[in-house]
Amino acid sequence: xxxxxxxxxxxxxxxxxxxxxxxxxxxxxxxxxxxxxxxxxxxxxxxxxxxxxxxxxxxxxxxxxxxxxxxxxxxxxxxxxxxxxxxxxxxxxxxxxxxxxxxxxxxxxxxxxxxxxxxxxxxxxxxxxxxxxxxxxxxxxxxxxxxxxxxxxxxxxxxxxxxxxxxxxxxxxxxxxxxxxxxxxxxxxxxxxxxxxxxxxxxxxxxxxxxxxxxxxxxxxxxxxxxxxxxxxxxxxxxxxxxxxxxxxxxxxxxxxxxxxxxxxxxxx
Numbered sequence: 001x002x003x004x005x006x007x008x009x010x011x012x013x014x015x016x017x018x019x020x021x022x023x024x025x026x027x028x029x030x031x032x033x034x035x036x037x038x039x040x041x042x043x044x045x046x047x048x049x050x051x052x053x054x055x056x057x058x059x060x061x062x063x064x065x066x067x068x069x070x071x072x073x074x075x076x077x078x079x080x081x082x083x084x085x086x087x088x089x090x091x092x093x094x095x096x097x098x099x100x101x102x103x104x105x106x107x108x109x110x111x112x113x114x115x116x117x118x119x120x121x122x123x124x125x126x127x128x129x130x131x132x133x134x135x136x137x138x139x140x141x142x143x144x145x146x147x148x149x150x151x152x153x154x155x156x157x158x159x160x161x162x163x164x165x166x167x168x169x170x171x172x173x174x175x176x177x178x179x180x181x182x183x184x185x186x187x188x189x190x191x192x193x194x195x196x197x198x199x200x201x202x203x204x205x206x207x208x209x210x211x212x213x214x215x216x217x218x219x220x221x222x223x224x225x226x227x228x229x230x231x232x233x234x235x236x237x238x239x240x241x242x243x244x245x246x247x248x249x250x251x252x253x254x255x256x257x258x259x260x261x262x263x264x265x266x267x268x269x
Contacts, residue, residue, distance in 0.1 A: 003104050004036075005145040006220070007090040011137040014086035014126040016042075024080070026073040028065070034097045035089045037065040038144060040118050044081030048073040055109050057081050062112045062148060066100065084122040086129075088141055093266070110151055118147050153205055166191055167205050171213060178217035179241035184210060219255045222248070226264040233260045 012035060028037075039062065046057035050071045055061065057073065065071055067087070075081045090098045112118050121144040128137035150168055170187060174180075187210055188198035202210050218240045225236045237248035252260050 002090075002098065002102060004090055004106065005142055005149060007098055007103065008092070008095070009138045009141050009145075010089050010091055011125060011129045011134065011141055012087045012089065014122070014129055016082065016084045016123065016126070023077075024075045028067055028069075028071045030070045031068060033067040034100060035067045035087055037063070037067060038086050038088070038122065038141075038148070039063040039065060040084045040112065040115070040122060042082040042084055042115060042119055045076040045079045046074050046081045050108055052108065060112045060115045062110050062118065062151075063108055064106055064148070065108065066105075068100070084119050084126075086122055086125045086141060086144070106149065106152055110148065112148070112151055114147075118144060121147060163201055164205055167202055170210075171206070174214055174217050175220075178214060178221045179239050181241060182214065215251065215255070218242075219252060222252055222260065223256075223263065226260055233264075236260070 041057050041059055041061040043059050044057070048055050048057055048063065048071060050063075050065070051069050055063070057075075090103060092098050121140055124140040125137050125144060128134075128140055150164060153164065170191060174182070184195050184199065188195040191198050191201075193201065199209055202208075202213070206213055208216070222236055222240060225231055225239070226233075229236075231239070233249070234245045237245040240248065242248040242251075249259055252258075252263070256263060258266070
């Protein structure tokens, strides 16, 4: 199963419509589409009915709608809703639509506390898509989905939001430079916890240990470098902090089922 935000993302359309008129509604009929709609209610009130429940719409309500399922949304005529949204699909390495059963789908609904931040991210997705910059649109969408996932993890893991933000900041640093050497003692010290407590919090929030998270970040960076750079496998191993190319190749194959050379051949061929 693939995490949605870890798949290739393709933006189809997006915007920020203001619902107007007492009879406004939005209807999506069940179809064969594999697209998703990320919705954020910026202001106003209304209702949305999905296959699993009917939800109230108000500021901060955020949905990840499956467009192959029916849903209907209506606005309160006395307090029209303003929705930021973006429609997208998830692709595999060859650019083919991923079937929903191959994705680890997040919940449909959540309540976002930092409305303006997520709204800004969605608007940047829309602006990049309008400017015909698909790679930039994908990166902003990935950031928006990461923000949604952060809220979901905080709710379902029981980890305090302050601790979530602290761990997420460390994860951002790891993702930015996965090859840097980091000991668990150093990470725990940066977080302000004992090593054992830090590992427990990290696993509770992220679902994996800090060491496993570093490995996954290295493998994800290696995937990109193999496809989009001309560096040799040895150079990539060195950049990502492996002691030798053998260790890198062994870990890469264990996590992907392919050697780095095989992965590069498929990704660029």
